[in-house]
Amino acid sequence: MRRMDLLLMLGGLLAAGCGAPSEDRTQEEELLPPATEQGPPQQAPPQQAPGDEPEEGSGPGEETPGWKLVRQEDFESLALPSPDWSKDPVPDDGPYSDQGSFFQQRGVKAPEAWRISAPFGDQSWLTFESYTRNRDTDFSRVASVVPDPARPGNRVLRLASPAHTDATVVRPSEPLPDRYRISLRVGFADFGNGKPGLNGHDAGNETAEPWLSDKATSQNGFYWLTILDALPRPHNNTWIHHRRKVVIDSDNHDPPWMEIFDGSRFLPSGEHPVMMFALDGREKSHELYGPPFLSWSDNAWQPSGKIRAVDSYLPGEWYDVSIERVPGSYTLQVSGRFRYGGQKTYRATIDAAAHCVWHFKATPEEKAPGCDWPENEYWPEYFMFGDPHVNYYEGQVLYDDVRLEVWR
Template identity: 55%
Template sequence: MSVFGRLRGVWLVIGVAGVASACEGAAGPSVTPGSPTAPATSSAGGPPPPVSDGAAPPDPPGGPRGWVLAYEETFEAPAPLALGAWSSAPVVDTDPFADDGSYFRAKGVRPPTTQRASAAIGRDGWLTVESASRTTGAPPAALAQTAPDPGNPSNRALRIRSIAHTDATIVRPTKALPPAYRVSVRVGFPSFGDGKPGKNGYDSGNETAEPWSTSSAVDQNGFYWLTILDTPPRPHNNTWIHHHRKVVVDSDNHSPAWMQIWDGAKFVDSGEHPIMMFAVDGRTAGGNERIGKPFLSYSSGAWQPSGEIRAVDAYKASTWYTVTIARKDGHFTLSVEGDFAFGGKKKYEGTIDAAARCVFHQNRPGEPSGACTDTTSWPALGPQHPHWPADGAWDDWFMFGDPHENYYEGEVYYDDVRLEVWRD
């Protein structure tokens, strides 16, 4: 329960490091950050993040076959997180959908001056917290800091807060995930809008998604419970993440509703506190440059047809939930457990075959793309940025928080972050 984390077992089993409206492919290895041959970049102006060589970690010795806890962070230390100082150093990021990427430059968009702060926390610095803000005067700790659990003051948790919709904070692993892993986190007391007409959790109700979009930001407000990306996560404009997600558990409170929630008997049109569990469909044509590839939503006990945006249930605001994403034997398993608005106390869980369903960028270094290869591209990017090049490969990175520098305003708590690995 310490901010320095705890290591259990003998081996540290993370492999050699490598390091969307908000529901609005990536380039090949020579141009996509996170791919084996791409140049590493740093969004905080510091040294570039490490990039995995794809080597498998050693098996933890001894003990029975099964999941073994490698790291746990429970944010119990009374000392505040040491998140460092803001830096306004220019961002170097070659991704076409980055803040200063070619996609936006072609539209005449230039990124605003943004401060960034990043720090490794936990045992061996296994977690990285990174924040971004256009607001001057407030320290990074205003956006990410340990605080008393609002449901149990004797417990402490990590509070992530976006005071303005131009603030963003994410938590990620400092190193890429190993071949088989199970990541879980408790998520609670979210306050990122309500999905009803009105201000939807924003201060003035006049916030926009500029400069990357002229749309109102107020129509959508939310956060990520937990997601797996194909490149090291960090705060960006909202379009960026839509082109880097593999599997996702997130919430986007919005009005009018453009999605459906399963109420236990039928699908209802609603954008009020939805919990989305989905994989990104890398096989089916569709989507667009702003929102990325179509969803494979898990709801009503099944993976829904490609493109259907359907939530598994709705969350309650003053409640804790446990969210887990595991990858093993070629399958992703997503689960959310807690007390839901429609289903009551229960656990929702769905497993999907990553290769058979072509979950976007599912193959990692050393694994073939196979039938998922897709050399087509978004029209604005051209053939030099194919959706899924035959020689492409992408590590897995988890992320939670508010990653958007132009959407989302509010706060949410996270606790008990666990990384488990499989022992044969």
């Protein structure tokens, strides 16, 4: 494992349901008008092809500007912490948090629960955030290092939600800088199939209460990788709908309220969708679902409010995933073997300023003209992966090779 020196750490890290709609949203519901034409993406700098490692400079002690690896975790020698559960203090993370003003006005009282916040990795650069309503749940049941089913001798991270009221995510311990690339491998997901029936749940009578009265079995999924505008930790599913900036995730659901591109047409389906989307900050947010989606599918950004997956994942496969940010734009990428596209790479860059990607402004220096929020506000960013919902999602998924690069 490579280690960055203290100077890189200070310069890099100190700068600065699915999370999809509930079953109440129907396929025909078009919340908002179409998006404007995408402006030219802003890359940094243009001579550096994204994904290329920087070359050494020609002069003594010089380096060509480029992406520099500052942190990584491959789980080969990681000793996981063994933390104890603490009584849930019901953190006040805004109006949509578990006992925020939105739910207080509706008479919702957060249930008794327990939480864990446990740093890990090289110089504790990563943190587990876990939630359960069953204090007898051992932490090893929700986070463990296990053999790689595809490569003998390799070790990977297993995140699991034994019950739909369990939730565990991984986040950085510090906010991200304004230029970064976060990448990882994700695969062997077992969070339902999007078909009628249990959809990956044990009993079939699970509900999204107390925050919603919906059947929890109607949805099941996980986050491949996402960028949030607030500290990531488990909450009811509505909370994260208002905190996402850009997302790669899957929500297996029935009946289908999204479409999957099968290579020739958009197919109504909730079976193993791979969603790549940004959140549209130009339009009014829905109370439960947050800002409307700007989905990448069929090699284009789809009209605002259309929920369209780029493809379907295969359960017994690994996928390479990354989200890259330079001021003014995000690039999302997923590579692997898919149900419809076969072996393929899906890559999409969005001009965050032109589209007013929700709360994209991460530093005071960035400009957000015409966006529906105060010009002087900004929102430092965090990545997150796992299951963040304390009222949806039951299953497990594997992760490996988490890497943080910064531009220097």
